[in-house]
Amino acid sequence: MENRGEWIARRAYALWEEAGRPFGQDKYHWDQASAEYDLLEATRASSDGREVLVKLRGEFACQDNRSDAKNRNILIVEDEPRIRRDTVDFLDRAGFRTLEARQRCRGTCSS
Numbered sequence: 001m002e003n004r005g006e007w008i009a010r011r012a013y014a015l016w017e018e019a020g021r022p023f024g025q026d027k028y029h030w031d032q033a034s035a036e037y038d039l040l041e042a043t044r045a046s047s048d049g050r051e052v053l054v055k056l057r058g059e060f061a062c063q064d065n066r067s068d069a070k071n072r073n074i075l076i077v078e079d080e081p082r083i084r085r086d087t088v089d090f091l092d093r094a095g096f097r098t099l100e101a102r103q104r105c106r107g108t109c110s111s
Helices: 004-018 026-044 050-061 066-071 081-093
Strands: 073-078 097-100
Touching: 004 026, 073 081, 081 097
Parallel strands: 073 097
Antiparallel strands: none
């Protein structure tokens, strides 16, 4: 992977922009980007998960019917909406049928 500091700085900036450029949340976005970098390093995964999709496609290519993946349900439970949506999109592209569990808010919720 490229230089840790540069990657984290670019990712933190992207997260800040995705969040609508909120004031005073630099450390939050930096910490989130740092955690993502460490996870990518620990799992040796690419940032787009391409190797996972290739592996999944290879496994299903051996089966007679690719639609078998659509018969597999995956329940995604995540309280961070952006992470939940990204995970659902990723698995949908891999051919799985995904179901989302969202937090039901009582009182104050940000999601």
